Amino acid sequence: MLSKGVGLFPTEPVGAMRDYVHLAESLGYDNVWIGDSQNIWRESSTVLGAAAVGTERIVFGTGVTNAVTRHPSVLASSWATLAEYTGNRVVLGIGTGDSSLRTMGLTPQKLAELEASIAELRELFARNTVTEPESGAGYHLNYLSEPARIPVYIAASAPKILKLSGRIADGVIVLVGTAPEFIEGALRTIEEGAKESGRTLEDLRIVLWTPTAIDTDRTRARDLVRAHVSRVCIRPLPAPIDPDLEAAVNRIRESYDYYHHMDTEAAHADLVPDELVDLFALAGTPEECLKRLRDIESLGVDQVSIVPFVRPGESRAGTIRTFAGLVDQL
Template identity: 75%
Template sequence: MTVLTKGVGLFPTESVETMRSYVQLSESLGYDSVWFGDSQNIWRESSLTMGAAAVGTERITFGTGVTNASTRHLSVLASFWATLNEYTGGRARLGIGTGDSSLRTMGLKPQKLAELEKSVADLRTLFAGGEVVEESSGASFHLGWMPEPQHVPIYIAASAPKILKLSGRIADGVVVLVGTAPEFIEAALKTIESGAKEAGKSLSDVHIVLWTPTAINDDSTEARDLVRAHVSRVAIRPLPAPIDPSLQAAVDRIKETYNYYEHMNTEATHADLVPDELVDLFALAGTPDECADRLREIKGLGVDQVSIVPFVRPGESKEPTIRAFSEIMDRI
């Protein structure tokens, strides 16, 4: 059976010092990874936050959940990640996607899958010390400062079938955002596996990170309320398995009202449109015992890591959730 590790996804909604304290706590509790959200118009700068948070750490890996190659030029992405990897002794994990709120808050469209695939290939070339061509100018460029090649694993964020398959084929790992219900996870893994086979790999060659909005509270209703905003974002994405038709009307209403400037905000207006049935499919939310039961179901599916995105009321610390998840994982 796969050893299930624990990760934490942190959106830079609080000061850099506070984010550093969450990372230090996570490392002390045995977390394997920390993933930082990258959306420059709604959160603090992810690259500065990660660099500061890495100071004094010894073991935990650092990734983005996730960045993109549109707001971040490839040269900037490659230079930052090679630098962070060098500084941390190989603990960098570049999480990338087609672009979401970082682009949509400016009226821009995400990358196409072919563009994402080329970006991943170019990043690997740059990390290896090679040259790539800048598309708009036609000039070649490389990381001239880099004394030696850097191996930076590349993870792709995926939920829809086409990008799940692409991820299995070209990525070192996949940040899977499909909910916590076994039927969605199993469908996603099958799709990733089909892509991996096209590249002569198996599913075991791809590191699977299940990314899930999380709230752990003795009051189940409060826990569900806290994650509704993030659940709304998961539910409106294309998914690897069909959703129950009885829930489709709720999903359609969320799509019509989703506001990217309230992306992942617990107080978002579209959160009120999310019924409990969707929360139970797409989040880890409830009492410690309820969350433990769901994690036991996930543990046998082939996921390598569950990475929680802790949700609390504005002004409250995420520390209790980080501790509670660690305690649950240690006993399942």
């Protein structure tokens, strides 16, 4: 059965974010993923801690963090603490770094650096000592009385990081769109990586991350997700697309502004044609979205995690409720 998750960027005060999380738990959501981009959103670790208070079942993750703005010692300690508080209801979602780095003119990690960071985190969770590369000093989490059991999921879209995810991750947050051919291509690449470590897709959990807007007015729904679609499609694409759409993607790449990352009113959103929305989002009427979910369910994805988009000032609660109802119809 397809599980449901929700990705929440902290664009609203902590109290509102906490309310969304508690609503999601009441509706049977399995995971909540909190965005981490310190220059454009509120502090993710504060949101995670506050939202966890009073919950009993939902699993908390980042969608996603990185090991550059968050030193591995800080990441390991914050997640071990959250795991202790929630009874291990945590998943560390990590990537190479995106808007959290690019808004400061910094470059995301190389894949080898990401792999090394994940290895360090796992050593720290296991109560082992790791070496700080600049100082050469060893350090560990001194307060842990037993190993912290924290799964690590990698956010991936391009082929190389999809393959790396298959090889080393506990799960993959897949950001390749909602078109079946894109998802199938991503799963094949993940499986190639899994084979390198003696595993199969059955050994990993696959989370499909998708911008989402559900409305009886399909045009309004599509308009709301264009900004996120622009971010998805400027990454290396998982499959060939029409040359006209490739030209549109190139125009988006040239104009993307990271300080308007996921902003529904960003100028680069106007460059996204409907054809790209159909490939990279879950957007349209409830009936259209249900049909796409049924297509996705047949592909072997474990979870669809929506990133709900609404007009500025509107609540995301309606989308969270509507999506839960659609999944219940599958």
